[in-house]
Amino acid sequence: MPVVRAFNKSAQCIKGIGRTRNVHDDIASMEVENGPVVLGDETRLDYSTLSRILNRNSKKLQQISINNQVTLSAEYLAFLVSTFQKTTCLRLQDSFHDAAEFGCLVAGLAQPGGLRELQMSFFTPHNRDLNNHLLLLLKGIAFASSLERLHLLLRYRLDVLRPALIDAILMNRTLKSLCLDISWYADDGLLFPEVFQAAARNKHIQDLTLRVSGGRQPTLLKEEVWVPTLCHQECTIEKVCLFGIKFGTDYGEVMGQNTSVKELVIQSADLSFADTSKILYRFKSLVSVDLAFNNLGSISIFDNFLLGEEPTLESLNLECNNISEEDMMNFLTNLPKMKILRNLQLNGNPILQSRSCMQAFKRAVCSNTACLERAQYYSIGYEEKDDAKGFGLNVLPSQSSTTMEESPQGYQDMEKILMVQLSLNRFGRRHLLGGSSNYLPSNLWPLLLERASNLRYYSLRDVWKRPSLECTRLDVAYWLLREKIFV
Numbered sequence: 001m002p003v004v005r006a007f008n009k010s011a012q013c014i015k016g017i018g019r020t021r022n023v024h025d026d027i028a029s030m031e032v033e034n035g036p037v038v039l040g041d042e043t044r045l046d047y048s049t050l051s052r053i054l055n056r057n058s059k060k061l062q063q064i065s066i067n068n069q070v071t072l073s074a075e076y077l078a079f080l081v082s083t084f085q086k087t088t089c090l091r092l093q094d095s096f097h098d099a100a101e102f103g104c105l106v107a108g109l110a111q112p113g114g115l116r117e118l119q120m121s122f123f124t125p126h127n128r129d130l131n132n133h134l135l136l137l138l139k140g141i142a143f144a145s146s147l148e149r150l151h152l153l154l155r156y157r158l159d160v161l162r163p164a165l166i167d168a169i170l171m172n173r174t175l176k177s178l179c180l181d182i183s184w185y186a187d188d189g190l191l192f193p194e195v196f197q198a199a200a201r202n203k204h205i206q207d208l209t210l211r212v213s214g215g216r217q218p219t220l221l222k223e224e225v226w227v228p229t230l231c232h233q234e235c236t237i238e239k240v241c242l243f244g245i246k247f248g249t250d251y252g253e254v255m256g257q258n259t260s261v262k263e264l265v266i267q268s269a270d271l272s273f274a275d276t277s278k279i280l281y282r283f284k285s286l287v288s289v290d291l292a293f294n295n296l297g298s299i300s301i302f303d304n305f306l307l308g309e310e311p312t313l314e315s316l317n318l319e320c321n322n323i324s325e326e327d328m329m330n331f332l333t334n335l336p337k338m339k340i341l342r343n344l345q346l347n348g349n350p351i352l353q354s355r356s357c358m359q360a361f362k363r364a365v366c367s368n369t370a371c372l373e374r375a376q377y378y379s380i381g382y383e384e385k386d387d388a389k390g391f392g393l394n395v396l397p398s399q400s401s402t403t404m405e406e407s408p409q410g411y412q413d414m415e416k417i418l419m420v421q422l423s424l425n426r427f428g429r430r431h432l433l434g435g436s437s438n439y440l441p442s443n444l445w446p447l448l449l450e451r452a453s454n455l456r457y458y459s460l461r462d463v464w465k466r467p468s469l470e471c472t473r474l475d476v477a478y479w480l481l482r483e484k485i486f487v
Contacts, residue, residue, distance in 0.1 A: 001044045001045060001046050002032050002033060002034045002044070002045065002046075002047065002050075002069075003032070003033045003034070003043070003044055004030065004031070004032055004033075004043050004044070004045050004050065005030070005031040005033075005043070006027045006029070006030045006031075006043075007027070007028055007029045007030070007031075008026050008027065008028050009028045009062075014026060014027060015043070027053075027057060027061060028061060028062045028063075029061055029062050029063040029064070029065070030061060030063075030064050030065070031064075031065040031067065032050065032064070032065065032066045032067070032069075033066075033067040033068055034067075034068055034069050034071060046075065047073070047075035047076045047078065047079040048075050048078075048079075050079050050082075051075070051078055051079045051082045054079075054082045054083065054085075054086040055082060055086070057086060060086055060087055060088055061086055061087040062087070062088070062089060063087060063089040063090075063091060064083050064086070064087040064089070064090055064091070065090075065091040065092075065093070066083075066090075066091070066092050066093070066095045067093040067094070067095060068093065068094055068095065069095040069096070072098050072100065072101070077100060077101070077104055080101065080104045080105070080108075081104060081108070083108075084104075084105075084107075084108030084111065084114055084115060085114075087115070088115065088116040088117060089115070089116065089117035089118075089119075089149075090108075090115055090117070090118055090119070091119040091120075092105075092118075092119065092120045092121070093120075093121040093123075094121060094122060094123045096120075096133070097130065097133075098133075099129075099132075099133055099136075101133075102133040102134075102136050102137050103136070105137060105140065106136060106137060106139070106140030109140045109141060109143075109144040109145070109146075109147060110140065110143065110144065110145060111145065111146070112145050112146060113146055114144075114145070114146050115144070115146060115147060116146055116147060116148045116149065117147075117148065117149040117150075117151075118141075118147060118149070118150055118151070119151040119152075119153075120137075120151070120152055120153070121153040121154075122134075122153070122154050122155065122156070123155050131159075131160060131161060134161055134164075135160075135161065135164050138161065138164040138165055138167070138168045139164070139168070141168045141172060142167060142168040142171040142172055143171070143172075144172060144174060144175075145174065146174060147172065147174055147175060148174055148175060148176045148177065149175075149176065149177040149179075150175060150177070150178050150179070151179040151181070152165075152179070152180050152181070153181040153182075154180075154181070154182045154183075154186060155182070155183045155186065156183075156186055157185075157186045157188060158182075158186070158188075158191060162188075162190070162191055162194065165195070166194050166195065166198045169195065169198040169199055169202055169205075170198050170201060170202055172202065172204070173204060174204065175202065175204055175205055176204060176205060176206050176207060177205070177206070177207035177208075177209075178195075178199055178205055178207070178208055178209070179208075179209035179210075179211070179241075180192075180195055180209070180210055180211070181209075181211040181213060182211075182212065182213070183212070183213050183214050184212050184213065184214050184215030184216075184219070184244075185214075187212060187219055192210055192212075192219060192221060192245065193221065193222070193225045195210065196208070196210065196221065196225065196226060196229060197225065197229050199237065200229045200230060200232065200235050200237055203234070203236050204236075205236070205237060206236060206237060206238045206239065207237075207238065207239040207241075208237055208239065208240050208241070209241040209242075209243075210241070210242055210243070210245050211241075211242075211243040211244060211245070212243065212244035212245055213244065215244055217270075218244050218245060218246040218268065218269040218270055219244060219245045219246065220245075220246050220248050221242075221245055221246065221247055221248060222248045223247070223248040223249060223250060224248075225248075226247055226248070227256055227282060228256065230258045230260075230261065230282065231255075231256030231257055231258050231282060232256075235258060235260050235261075236260055237260055237261060238260055238261060238262050238263065239261070239262065239263040239264075239265075240261055240263070240264055240265070241263075241265040241290075242265065242266045242267070242269065243265075243267050243268055244267075244268050244269065245266075245269060246266070246269040246270065246271065246275075247266065247269075247275075247279050249274075249275050249278040249279060256282070257281070257282055257283070257284050258282055258283050258284065258285075259284050259285050260285070261283055261285065261286065262285055262286060262287040262288065263286075263287060263288040263289075263290075264283060264286055264288070264289050264290070265289075265290040265291075266279070266290070266291055266294070267290065267291070267292050267293050267294070268292075268293045268294070269294060270294060270295055271291060271294040271295065271296065272294075272295060272296070272297070273296050273297055273298045273301065276291065276294075276296055276301055277301055280301065280302075280305075285312065286305060286312060286313060287312055287313065287314050287315070288313070288314060288315035288316075288343075289302070289305070289313060289315070289316055289317070290315075290317040291317065291318060291321065292317050292318065292319035292320060292321070292345070293319065293320050293321075294320075294321055295321065295322055296318065296321040296322070296323065297321070297322050297323065297324060297327075298323065298324060298327045299318060299321075299323050299327045299328065299330075299331045300327055300330065300331075302316060303334075306334070306338045306341060307334060307337060307338065311338070311339065311340050311341075312340070313340070313341060314340055314341060314342045314343065314371070315341075315342060315343035315344075316341065316343070316344055316345070317343075317345040318345065318346055318349070319345050319346070319347045319348050319349075319376075320347070320348035320349065321349060322349065322350065323346070323349045325354065325357065328346075328349070328357055329357065329360060332357070332360040332361055332363075332364040333360070333364070335364035335365070335367070335368055335372075336364060336367035336368045338368065338372070339371065340371050341368075341371060341372055342371045342372060342373050342374065343373065343374045343375075344372065344374070344375045344376070345374075345375075345376040346361075346375075346376065347376050361375075
Protein backbone atom coordinates (compact mmCIF):
# COMPACT_ATOMS: atom_id res chain seq x y z
CA MET A 1 0.00 0.00 0.00
CA PRO A 2 1.24 3.51 -0.71
CA VAL A 3 2.39 5.87 2.00
CA VAL A 4 0.22 8.99 2.23
CA ARG A 5 0.90 12.33 3.90
CA ALA A 6 -1.76 15.04 3.93
CA PHE A 7 -1.22 18.69 4.90
CA ASN A 8 -3.46 21.63 5.74
CA LYS A 9 -3.04 25.19 4.46
CA SER A 10 -0.39 25.88 7.12
CA ALA A 11 1.69 22.93 5.86
CA GLN A 12 0.97 20.97 9.04
CA CYS A 13 0.64 17.21 8.65
CA ILE A 14 -2.89 15.85 9.17
CA LYS A 15 -3.14 12.55 10.99
CA GLY A 16 -5.90 9.97 10.75
CA ILE A 17 -7.05 10.96 7.27
CA GLY A 18 -8.29 7.45 6.55
CA ARG A 19 -10.46 7.20 9.67
CA THR A 20 -12.04 10.63 10.15
CA ARG A 21 -14.48 12.07 7.65
CA ASN A 22 -14.54 15.54 9.17
CA VAL A 23 -10.93 16.22 8.23
CA HIS A 24 -11.34 15.85 4.47
CA ASP A 25 -12.13 19.48 3.76
CA ASP A 26 -9.08 20.57 5.78
CA ILE A 27 -6.70 18.85 3.35
CA ALA A 28 -4.84 21.38 1.18
CA SER A 29 -2.16 19.10 -0.31
CA MET A 30 -1.31 15.42 -0.39
CA GLU A 31 1.80 13.30 -1.03
CA VAL A 32 1.51 9.70 -2.18
CA GLU A 33 4.68 7.60 -2.13
CA ASN A 34 5.19 3.94 -2.94
CA GLY A 35 9.00 3.89 -2.73
CA PRO A 36 11.29 2.73 0.08
CA VAL A 37 12.12 6.19 1.47
CA VAL A 38 9.57 7.77 3.81
CA LEU A 39 10.09 10.99 5.78
CA GLY A 40 7.84 12.51 8.43
CA ASP A 41 4.42 11.34 9.60
CA GLU A 42 2.94 8.64 7.42
CA THR A 43 -0.32 6.79 6.87
CA ARG A 44 -0.70 3.66 4.75
CA LEU A 45 -3.88 3.54 2.71
CA ASP A 46 -5.02 1.64 -0.35
CA TYR A 47 -5.88 3.53 -3.54
CA SER A 48 -9.61 2.88 -3.18
CA THR A 49 -9.61 4.69 0.17
CA LEU A 50 -7.58 7.52 -1.33
CA SER A 51 -10.10 7.91 -4.13
CA ARG A 52 -12.95 8.09 -1.62
CA ILE A 53 -11.10 10.75 0.38
CA LEU A 54 -10.62 12.87 -2.73
CA ASN A 55 -14.21 12.45 -3.89
CA ARG A 56 -15.57 13.43 -0.47
CA ASN A 57 -13.54 16.63 -0.45
CA SER A 58 -15.86 19.44 -1.47
CA LYS A 59 -13.09 21.61 -2.94
CA LYS A 60 -9.99 21.13 -5.01
CA LEU A 61 -6.64 20.52 -3.35
CA GLN A 62 -3.80 22.96 -3.93
CA GLN A 63 -1.40 20.16 -4.87
CA ILE A 64 -1.11 16.38 -5.15
CA SER A 65 2.32 14.72 -5.38
CA ILE A 66 2.91 11.14 -6.52
CA ASN A 67 6.45 9.85 -5.97
CA ASN A 68 8.22 6.66 -7.00
CA GLN A 69 5.11 4.78 -8.09
CA VAL A 70 6.03 1.21 -9.07
CA THR A 71 2.77 -0.75 -9.19
CA LEU A 72 -0.03 -0.55 -11.74
CA SER A 73 -3.59 -1.57 -10.91
CA ALA A 74 -7.15 -0.63 -11.72
CA GLU A 75 -7.49 1.04 -8.30
CA TYR A 76 -4.41 3.14 -8.96
CA LEU A 77 -5.70 4.27 -12.37
CA ALA A 78 -9.05 5.17 -10.78
CA PHE A 79 -7.15 7.24 -8.21
CA LEU A 80 -5.30 9.02 -11.01
CA VAL A 81 -8.58 9.95 -12.67
CA SER A 82 -9.79 11.34 -9.32
CA THR A 83 -6.67 13.51 -8.96
CA PHE A 84 -7.36 15.28 -12.25
CA GLN A 85 -10.76 16.32 -10.92
CA LYS A 86 -9.62 17.28 -7.42
CA THR A 87 -6.47 19.35 -7.86
CA THR A 88 -5.12 22.14 -10.01
CA CYS A 89 -1.45 21.18 -9.47
CA LEU A 90 -0.03 17.68 -10.00
CA ARG A 91 3.58 16.73 -9.20
CA LEU A 92 4.93 13.44 -10.54
CA GLN A 93 8.42 12.26 -9.58
CA ASP A 94 9.67 9.22 -11.50
CA SER A 95 6.12 7.87 -11.27
CA PHE A 96 4.86 7.10 -14.78
CA HIS A 97 6.21 4.18 -16.79
CA ASP A 98 3.17 2.58 -18.44
CA ALA A 99 1.08 3.64 -21.42
CA ALA A 100 -2.13 3.52 -19.35
CA GLU A 101 -0.74 6.09 -16.90
CA PHE A 102 0.31 8.47 -19.65
CA GLY A 103 -3.04 7.97 -21.37
CA CYS A 104 -4.89 8.98 -18.19
CA LEU A 105 -2.70 12.07 -17.83
CA VAL A 106 -3.24 13.15 -21.44
CA ALA A 107 -6.99 12.77 -20.95
CA GLY A 108 -6.77 14.86 -17.78
CA LEU A 109 -4.89 17.62 -19.61
CA ALA A 110 -7.56 17.71 -22.32
CA GLN A 111 -10.40 18.32 -19.87
CA PRO A 112 -11.67 21.93 -19.72
CA GLY A 113 -11.07 23.41 -16.29
CA GLY A 114 -8.62 20.60 -15.45
CA LEU A 115 -4.96 20.73 -14.47
CA ARG A 116 -3.41 24.19 -14.44
CA GLU A 117 0.06 23.16 -13.24
CA LEU A 118 2.06 20.04 -14.05
CA GLN A 119 5.49 19.15 -12.64
CA MET A 120 7.17 15.98 -13.89
CA SER A 121 10.58 14.52 -12.97
CA PHE A 122 12.31 11.62 -14.72
CA PHE A 123 15.46 10.11 -13.25
CA THR A 124 15.43 6.59 -14.74
CA PRO A 125 17.17 5.98 -18.10
CA HIS A 126 14.93 6.42 -21.11
CA ASN A 127 14.06 3.40 -23.21
CA ARG A 128 12.10 3.13 -26.44
CA ASP A 129 8.77 2.52 -24.71
CA LEU A 130 9.21 5.45 -22.33
CA ASN A 131 10.19 7.72 -25.22
CA ASN A 132 6.98 6.75 -27.01
CA HIS A 133 4.97 7.51 -23.87
CA LEU A 134 6.66 10.89 -23.49
CA LEU A 135 5.91 11.70 -27.13
CA LEU A 136 2.25 11.02 -26.36
CA LEU A 137 2.46 13.26 -23.27
CA LEU A 138 4.07 16.12 -25.20
CA LYS A 139 1.27 15.95 -27.76
CA GLY A 140 -1.20 16.13 -24.88
CA ILE A 141 0.61 19.19 -23.51
CA ALA A 142 0.45 20.85 -26.93
CA PHE A 143 -3.36 20.65 -26.90
CA ALA A 144 -3.96 21.04 -23.14
CA SER A 145 -6.98 23.24 -22.57
CA SER A 146 -6.18 24.67 -19.11
CA LEU A 147 -2.46 24.11 -18.45
CA GLU A 148 -0.77 27.34 -17.33
CA ARG A 149 2.44 26.16 -15.64
CA LEU A 150 4.73 23.37 -16.87
CA HIS A 151 7.88 22.18 -15.04
CA LEU A 152 9.92 19.36 -16.57
CA LEU A 153 12.98 17.91 -14.81
CA LEU A 154 14.95 15.50 -17.01
CA ARG A 155 18.23 13.79 -16.22
CA TYR A 156 18.87 12.16 -19.61
CA ARG A 157 19.30 13.36 -23.18
CA LEU A 158 16.08 14.14 -25.01
CA ASP A 159 17.29 13.02 -28.45
CA VAL A 160 14.12 12.29 -30.45
CA LEU A 161 11.95 14.10 -27.90
CA ARG A 162 13.40 17.56 -28.57
CA PRO A 163 11.30 18.34 -31.70
CA ALA A 164 8.14 17.21 -29.91
CA LEU A 165 8.98 19.44 -26.92
CA ILE A 166 9.51 22.45 -29.19
CA ASP A 167 6.20 21.78 -30.96
CA ALA A 168 4.40 21.49 -27.62
CA ILE A 169 5.78 24.88 -26.51
CA LEU A 170 4.81 26.55 -29.77
CA MET A 171 1.33 25.06 -30.08
CA ASN A 172 -0.01 25.41 -26.54
CA ARG A 173 -2.35 28.40 -26.17
CA THR A 174 -2.80 28.51 -22.38
CA LEU A 175 0.77 28.10 -21.08
CA LYS A 176 2.02 31.11 -19.09
CA SER A 177 5.02 29.66 -17.25
CA LEU A 178 7.63 27.18 -18.50
CA CYS A 179 10.49 25.67 -16.48
CA LEU A 180 12.99 23.21 -17.93
CA ASP A 181 15.59 21.64 -15.64
CA ILE A 182 18.12 19.19 -17.07
CA SER A 183 21.54 17.80 -16.15
CA TRP A 184 24.62 19.27 -17.78
CA TYR A 185 25.38 16.01 -19.61
CA ALA A 186 21.89 15.98 -21.12
CA ASP A 187 22.52 19.25 -22.95
CA ASP A 188 23.44 18.64 -26.58
CA GLY A 189 24.05 22.33 -27.34
CA LEU A 190 20.79 22.72 -29.28
CA LEU A 191 18.13 22.24 -26.63
CA PHE A 192 18.28 25.54 -24.73
CA PRO A 193 18.57 27.83 -27.79
CA GLU A 194 15.57 26.12 -29.40
CA VAL A 195 13.49 26.16 -26.19
CA PHE A 196 14.41 29.81 -25.60
CA GLN A 197 13.34 30.83 -29.09
CA ALA A 198 10.16 28.74 -29.01
CA ALA A 199 9.07 30.20 -25.66
CA ALA A 200 9.63 33.75 -26.91
CA ARG A 201 7.55 33.04 -30.03
CA ASN A 202 4.62 31.82 -27.93
CA LYS A 203 2.85 35.07 -27.04
CA HIS A 204 1.11 33.47 -24.07
CA ILE A 205 4.28 32.55 -22.13
CA GLN A 206 5.32 35.25 -19.67
CA ASP A 207 7.63 33.34 -17.31
CA LEU A 208 10.62 31.31 -18.62
CA THR A 209 13.01 29.37 -16.36
CA LEU A 210 15.96 27.34 -17.65
CA ARG A 211 18.26 25.45 -15.31
CA VAL A 212 21.36 23.30 -15.81
CA SER A 213 22.25 21.13 -12.82
CA GLY A 214 25.65 19.75 -11.94
CA GLY A 215 27.79 21.52 -14.51
CA ARG A 216 31.21 22.85 -13.57
CA GLN A 217 31.02 25.64 -16.14
CA PRO A 218 27.90 27.66 -17.01
CA THR A 219 26.17 26.76 -20.26
CA LEU A 220 26.52 29.56 -22.81
CA LEU A 221 23.50 31.01 -24.59
CA LYS A 222 25.05 32.87 -27.51
CA GLU A 223 24.39 36.55 -28.08
CA GLU A 224 23.14 35.99 -31.62
CA VAL A 225 20.42 33.76 -30.13
CA TRP A 226 19.15 35.57 -27.04
CA VAL A 227 19.40 39.21 -28.18
CA PRO A 228 17.23 38.92 -31.35
CA THR A 229 14.86 36.64 -29.47
CA LEU A 230 14.24 38.92 -26.50
CA CYS A 231 14.61 42.23 -28.32
CA HIS A 232 11.97 41.42 -30.91
CA GLN A 233 9.14 43.91 -30.70
CA GLU A 234 6.54 41.15 -30.32
CA CYS A 235 8.28 39.47 -27.35
CA THR A 236 5.88 39.21 -24.37
CA ILE A 237 8.09 37.43 -21.80
CA GLU A 238 8.10 39.32 -18.50
CA LYS A 239 10.32 37.08 -16.36
CA VAL A 240 13.53 35.28 -17.37
CA CYS A 241 15.31 33.00 -14.88
CA LEU A 242 18.59 31.30 -15.76
CA PHE A 243 20.45 28.99 -13.37
CA GLY A 244 23.85 27.78 -14.52
CA ILE A 245 23.25 29.43 -17.91
CA LYS A 246 25.11 32.51 -19.10
CA PHE A 247 24.07 35.12 -21.64
CA GLY A 248 26.88 35.51 -24.17
CA THR A 249 28.30 39.04 -24.67
CA ASP A 250 31.30 38.39 -26.92
CA TYR A 251 30.45 40.32 -30.03
CA GLY A 252 28.16 43.21 -29.17
CA GLU A 253 27.25 43.64 -32.83
CA VAL A 254 23.60 42.57 -32.51
CA MET A 255 21.38 45.62 -31.97
CA GLY A 256 18.18 45.90 -29.98
CA GLN A 257 16.72 46.38 -26.50
CA ASN A 258 13.95 44.57 -24.65
CA THR A 259 10.96 46.39 -23.14
CA SER A 260 8.84 43.46 -21.88
CA VAL A 261 11.13 41.74 -19.32
CA LYS A 262 10.55 43.11 -15.82
CA GLU A 263 12.25 40.43 -13.74
CA LEU A 264 15.70 39.02 -14.58
CA VAL A 265 17.40 36.20 -12.65
CA ILE A 266 20.85 34.91 -13.63
CA GLN A 267 22.42 32.82 -10.89
CA SER A 268 25.61 30.74 -10.76
CA ALA A 269 26.75 31.94 -14.19
CA ASP A 270 30.17 33.39 -13.26
CA LEU A 271 29.17 36.82 -14.56
CA SER A 272 31.79 39.57 -14.41
CA PHE A 273 31.21 43.31 -14.14
CA ALA A 274 31.75 43.72 -17.90
CA ASP A 275 29.36 40.88 -18.75
CA THR A 276 26.66 42.33 -16.52
CA SER A 277 27.03 45.82 -18.01
CA LYS A 278 26.43 44.50 -21.52
CA ILE A 279 23.50 42.34 -20.42
CA LEU A 280 21.69 45.05 -18.45
CA TYR A 281 22.04 47.44 -21.37
CA ARG A 282 19.62 45.22 -23.30
CA PHE A 283 16.77 45.65 -20.79
CA LYS A 284 14.89 48.93 -20.38
CA SER A 285 12.03 47.98 -18.03
CA LEU A 286 13.64 45.92 -15.27
CA VAL A 287 11.87 46.02 -11.91
CA SER A 288 13.67 43.10 -10.24
CA VAL A 289 17.24 41.82 -10.73
CA ASP A 290 18.71 38.72 -9.08
CA LEU A 291 22.39 38.05 -9.84
CA ALA A 292 23.26 35.92 -6.82
CA PHE A 293 26.33 33.66 -6.82
CA ASN A 294 28.28 35.44 -9.56
CA ASN A 295 31.49 37.44 -9.49
CA LEU A 296 30.53 41.07 -10.13
CA GLY A 297 32.97 42.64 -7.68
CA SER A 298 31.12 45.96 -8.02
CA ILE A 299 27.65 47.35 -7.47
CA SER A 300 27.97 50.70 -9.28
CA ILE A 301 26.48 49.25 -12.44
CA PHE A 302 23.00 49.62 -10.94
CA ASP A 303 23.20 53.38 -10.35
CA ASN A 304 21.10 54.20 -13.41
CA PHE A 305 18.38 51.77 -12.32
CA LEU A 306 18.33 53.11 -8.75
CA LEU A 307 19.38 56.77 -8.90
CA GLY A 308 18.57 57.89 -12.43
CA GLU A 309 15.91 60.39 -13.43
CA GLU A 310 13.36 57.57 -13.78
CA PRO A 311 14.50 54.70 -11.50
CA THR A 312 12.72 51.39 -12.06
CA LEU A 313 14.43 48.81 -9.83
CA GLU A 314 12.36 47.68 -6.83
CA SER A 315 14.25 44.48 -5.95
CA LEU A 316 17.99 43.75 -6.05
CA ASN A 317 19.73 40.53 -4.99
CA LEU A 318 23.55 40.53 -5.06
CA GLU A 319 24.19 37.67 -2.68
CA CYS A 320 27.74 36.27 -2.81
CA ASN A 321 29.26 38.57 -5.44
CA ASN A 322 32.58 39.61 -3.84
CA ILE A 323 31.63 43.29 -3.80
CA SER A 324 34.54 45.56 -2.93
CA GLU A 325 34.60 47.76 0.17
CA GLU A 326 34.72 51.01 -1.80
CA ASP A 327 31.72 50.07 -3.92
CA MET A 328 29.75 48.84 -0.93
CA MET A 329 30.32 52.04 1.05
CA ASN A 330 29.38 54.21 -1.95
CA PHE A 331 26.21 52.18 -2.43
CA LEU A 332 25.25 52.47 1.25
CA THR A 333 25.87 56.22 1.13
CA ASN A 334 23.38 56.51 -1.73
CA LEU A 335 20.83 54.06 -0.27
CA PRO A 336 18.72 56.82 1.41
CA LYS A 337 18.28 58.40 -2.05
CA MET A 338 16.82 55.24 -3.57
CA LYS A 339 13.12 56.05 -3.51
CA ILE A 340 11.55 52.93 -5.02
CA LEU A 341 13.86 50.10 -3.85
CA ARG A 342 11.79 47.68 -1.73
CA ASN A 343 13.92 44.55 -1.44
CA LEU A 344 17.71 44.48 -0.99
CA GLN A 345 19.82 41.35 -0.43
CA LEU A 346 23.56 41.59 0.17
CA ASN A 347 24.16 38.35 2.05
CA GLY A 348 27.44 36.53 1.76
CA ASN A 349 29.62 39.40 0.53
CA PRO A 350 32.92 39.28 2.47
CA ILE A 351 33.02 43.04 2.98
CA LEU A 352 30.19 42.66 5.50
CA GLN A 353 32.82 41.40 7.91
CA SER A 354 33.76 45.05 8.37
CA ARG A 355 32.23 46.66 11.44
CA SER A 356 32.30 50.08 9.75
CA CYS A 357 30.37 48.65 6.81
CA MET A 358 27.79 47.14 9.13
CA GLN A 359 27.32 50.47 10.88
CA ALA A 360 27.00 52.19 7.51
CA PHE A 361 24.34 49.64 6.57
CA LYS A 362 22.39 50.46 9.71
CA ARG A 363 22.57 54.21 9.10
CA ALA A 364 21.54 53.78 5.47
CA VAL A 365 18.51 51.63 6.29
CA CYS A 366 17.40 53.96 9.06
CA SER A 367 17.76 56.96 6.74
CA ASN A 368 15.82 55.39 3.89
CA THR A 369 12.31 56.73 4.44
CA ALA A 370 10.97 55.66 1.07
CA CYS A 371 9.90 52.14 0.09
CA LEU A 372 12.55 49.80 1.52
CA GLU A 373 10.71 46.97 3.29
CA ARG A 374 13.21 44.11 3.27
CA ALA A 375 16.98 44.16 3.62
CA GLN A 376 19.10 41.04 4.06
CA TYR A 377 22.72 41.33 5.02
CA TYR A 378 23.13 38.47 7.47
CA SER A 379 24.05 34.80 6.98
CA ILE A 380 26.80 35.86 9.35
CA GLY A 381 28.52 33.86 12.07
CA TYR A 382 29.97 35.30 15.24
CA GLU A 383 33.03 34.51 17.28
CA GLU A 384 34.56 36.13 20.34
CA LYS A 385 37.62 38.35 19.88
CA ASP A 386 40.15 39.76 22.31
CA ASP A 387 40.14 43.24 20.80
CA ALA A 388 38.45 46.25 22.36
CA LYS A 389 35.38 45.97 20.12
CA GLY A 390 34.48 42.66 21.65
CA PHE A 391 33.45 40.63 18.62
CA GLY A 392 34.21 39.88 14.99
CA LEU A 393 32.03 38.94 12.03
CA ASN A 394 32.65 36.00 9.72
CA VAL A 395 30.57 35.39 6.60
CA LEU A 396 29.14 31.88 6.34
CA PRO A 397 27.27 30.21 3.45
CA SER A 398 23.84 31.69 2.83
CA GLN A 399 22.06 28.61 4.22
CA SER A 400 23.55 29.21 7.66
CA SER A 401 22.31 31.65 10.25
CA THR A 402 22.80 32.27 13.92
CA THR A 403 19.98 32.74 16.39
CA MET A 404 19.54 35.91 18.38
CA GLU A 405 20.77 34.17 21.53
CA GLU A 406 24.09 33.28 19.89
CA SER A 407 24.89 36.77 18.59
CA PRO A 408 26.45 39.66 20.49
CA GLN A 409 24.16 42.07 22.29
CA GLY A 410 25.21 44.90 19.99
CA TYR A 411 24.09 42.96 16.94
CA GLN A 412 20.77 42.08 18.60
CA ASP A 413 20.01 45.75 19.19
CA MET A 414 20.89 46.71 15.63
CA GLU A 415 18.83 43.83 14.24
CA LYS A 416 15.75 44.92 16.19
CA ILE A 417 16.14 48.51 15.04
CA LEU A 418 16.44 47.50 11.40
CA MET A 419 13.46 45.14 11.57
CA VAL A 420 11.30 47.87 13.07
CA GLN A 421 12.49 50.43 10.51
CA LEU A 422 11.59 48.13 7.66
CA SER A 423 8.15 47.43 9.14
CA LEU A 424 7.01 51.03 9.47
CA ASN A 425 5.33 52.64 6.51
CA ARG A 426 7.19 55.40 4.73
CA PHE A 427 4.77 58.17 5.73
CA GLY A 428 4.76 57.18 9.39
CA ARG A 429 8.53 56.70 9.47
CA ARG A 430 9.14 60.22 8.19
CA HIS A 431 7.13 61.52 11.14
CA LEU A 432 8.88 59.26 13.63
CA LEU A 433 12.38 60.13 12.42
CA GLY A 434 11.99 63.66 11.09
CA GLY A 435 12.39 66.93 12.97
CA SER A 436 13.08 67.50 16.64
CA SER A 437 9.93 65.70 17.76
CA ASN A 438 9.25 62.06 17.04
CA TYR A 439 5.58 62.32 17.92
CA LEU A 440 3.12 60.76 15.47
CA PRO A 441 -0.48 62.10 15.63
CA SER A 442 -2.88 59.45 16.93
CA ASN A 443 -5.23 59.84 13.95
CA LEU A 444 -2.48 58.30 11.77
CA TRP A 445 -2.02 55.23 13.98
CA PRO A 446 -4.71 53.10 12.23
CA LEU A 447 -3.04 53.58 8.84
CA LEU A 448 0.37 52.70 10.21
CA LEU A 449 -0.84 49.63 12.12
CA GLU A 450 -2.82 48.40 9.13
CA ARG A 451 0.27 48.51 6.94
CA ALA A 452 2.40 46.78 9.59
CA SER A 453 -0.13 43.96 9.90
CA ASN A 454 -0.13 43.41 6.14
CA LEU A 455 3.65 43.13 5.81
CA ARG A 456 4.84 39.54 5.80
CA TYR A 457 8.05 38.56 7.51
CA TYR A 458 9.60 35.40 8.87
CA SER A 459 10.83 34.95 12.40
CA LEU A 460 14.63 34.73 12.34
CA ARG A 461 14.84 31.68 14.53
CA ASP A 462 12.18 29.71 12.61
CA VAL A 463 12.82 30.66 8.99
CA TRP A 464 15.00 27.67 8.18
CA LYS A 465 12.87 25.06 9.97
CA ARG A 466 9.41 26.27 9.01
CA PRO A 467 9.54 28.73 6.10
CA SER A 468 5.75 28.83 5.90
CA LEU A 469 5.48 30.37 9.39
CA GLU A 470 4.49 34.02 9.07
CA CYS A 471 4.24 36.52 11.92
CA THR A 472 2.66 39.93 12.40
CA ARG A 473 4.82 42.90 13.39
CA LEU A 474 3.41 43.62 16.86
CA ASP A 475 6.44 45.62 17.99
CA VAL A 476 5.33 48.55 15.81
CA ALA A 477 2.58 49.23 18.36
CA TYR A 478 5.23 49.30 21.09
CA TRP A 479 7.24 51.97 19.29
CA LEU A 480 4.13 54.04 18.71
CA LEU A 481 3.22 53.94 22.38
CA ARG A 482 6.75 54.85 23.35
CA GLU A 483 6.62 57.76 20.83
CA LYS A 484 10.31 57.37 20.26
CA ILE A 485 12.75 55.18 18.38
CA PHE A 486 16.49 54.95 18.85
CA VAL A 487 18.63 55.00 15.73
